[in-house]
Amino acid sequence: MTADLPPGGLPLDELPTPALLIDRARMEANLTAVAGSIGAAGVALRPHFKTSKCLAVARRQLAHGAIGFTCATPAEVTLLQDAGVEDVLWAHQPVGPAKVAFAVRAMARGGLTVALDSTEAAEPLSEAAAGAGVTVPFVLEVDTGLHRAGVDPDRAVRTAAALTALPALEMRGVLTHEGHLAAHGSDRAGLEAAGALAGRTLVQIAKALRAEGHECPLVSVGSTPGATSAPFAEGVTEARPGTYVYFDANQVGLGSAQIDQCAQTVLTRVVSAQRPGTVIVDAGIKAMSSDSIATAGTLGIVCDAAGAPLDGLAFTGGNEEHGYITGPGTSGLRVGDPLRIVPNHACGTTNMWSALHFVDGDRAVERHPIEARH
Numbered sequence: 001m002t003a004d005l006p007p008g009g010l011p012l013d014e015l016p017t018p019a020l021l022i023d024r025a026r027m028e029a030n031l032t033a034v035a036g037s038i039g040a041a042g043v044a045l046r047p048h049f050k051t052s053k054c055l056a057v058a059r060r061q062l063a064h065g066a067i068g069f070t071c072a073t074p075a076e077v078t079l080l081q082d083a084g085v086e087d088v089l090w091a092h093q094p095v096g097p098a099k100v101a102f103a104v105r106a107m108a109r110g111g112l113t114v115a116l117d118s119t120e121a122a123e124p125l126s127e128a129a130a131g132a133g134v135t136v137p138f139v140l141e142v143d144t145g146l147h148r149a150g151v152d153p154d155r156a157v158r159t160a161a162a163l164t165a166l167p168a169l170e171m172r173g174v175l176t177h178e179g180h181l182a183a184h185g186s187d188r189a190g191l192e193a194a195g196a197l198a199g200r201t202l203v204q205i206a207k208a209l210r211a212e213g214h215e216c217p218l219v220s221v222g223s224t225p226g227a228t229s230a231p232f233a234e235g236v237t238e239a240r241p242g243t244y245v246y247f248d249a250n251q252v253g254l255g256s257a258q259i260d261q262c263a264q265t266v267l268t269r270v271v272s273a274q275r276p277g278t279v280i281v282d283a284g285i286k287a288m289s290s291d292s293i294a295t296a297g298t299l300g301i302v303c304d305a306a307g308a309p310l311d312g313l314a315f316t317g318g319n320e321e322h323g324y325i326t327g328p329g330t331s332g333l334r335v336g337d338p339l340r341i342v343p344n345h346a347c348g349t350t351n352m353w354s355a356l357h358f359v360d361g362d363r364a365v366e367r368h369p370i371e372a373r374h
């Protein structure tokens with residue numbers, strides 16, 4: 001789809017700013033590299049769709065061997081099901097009447113698995129599914145250290161027994177999101193060790209469940225920082241990285257990527273330069289993500305129009321449609337100058353935009369919708 005772009009695309013200099021850009025060569029390189037390393041681990045690749053929310057990107061992930069997708073929201077599930085994706089893991093607890101009703105409808109279409117971690121979450125779903133004559137495949141969500149959703153490992157067997165005793169529920173396996181690895185910051189060795197431990201912990205739980213007579217074919221780990229460790233634990237069956245498709249400033253800080261692997265940038269322009277040491281750009285908090293795990297206090301890494309990082313410049317603040325770029329490097333910037341910003345968090349940035357541009361070199365060549373946003 002190339003809506004709003006003339007045949008052959010547009011030079012970046014002619015694109016209205018701000019604009020969300022995806023460097024296609026970098027994205028393809030990321031897809032190739034991570035598919036290769038997950039393949040080397042001998043596990044399936046099930047990317048998280050929340051990073052792109054874009055079917056054009058999802059199609060490239062399928063072309064690189066993804067077996068299906070992970071989702072966080074009903075809208076993401078629907079978008080993928082409508083697009084014909086047959087294997088979708090909704091890695092969230094379907095709680096509340098609307099989500100329960102949605103889950104049952106979506107289950108009836110086939111190919112959907114949900115995450116559960118308690119009978120409180122599962123009972124209304126079980127009842128609704130039994131009433132509709134639908135079976136709900138689920139994975140037991142386990143907390144391997146993030147302390148978000150998921151049962152503690154020592155309660156996994158008991159919780160699985162309670163869940164599988166409920167009508168219309170069918171356990172497919174176990175899942176963890178090893179998001180706690182980010183707490184290791186730039187300590188790559190510590191991060192890798194924690195990822196390997198998360199993988200081993202999940203495998204141990206799968207074995208304990210099998211020993212109790214449960215079917216447990218799926219052992220699913222998932223994160224970008226953990227993609228080089230957790231999937232390599234013997235017995236893991238699939239990996240669910242999401243951010244890897246673009247990478248971002250947080251992943252650079254964690255040592256999961258180099259800056260020249262970051263495919264997503266926000267193209268912006270200097271629109272005002274009234275005070276020494278600061279310039280104002282036309283990308284503010286409605287264009288960026290302030291969610292920083294490794295880049296505290298900034299809104300992303302400032303790069304030149306070709307995507308190379310610039311010294312002496314920091315994106316230190318934003319109002320809705322204004323960004324504050326500060327530092328000694330501002331003396332070299334003039335009103336009208338283009339900049340590209342590598343966002344802190346690719347997934348949060350995606351959710352700010354209704355479309356992205358694929359970029360080849362210095363040309364925007366395709367424009368694609370970003371859908372299923374809140």
Ligand SMILES: Cc1ncc(COP(=O)(O)O)c(C=O)c1O
Binds near residue numbers: 048091176179224347
């Ligand atoms: C359940 C689940 N799986 C996989 C991922 C992907 O992790 P990452 O964003 O580090 O690639 C996430 C990210 O939030 C997640 O919540």
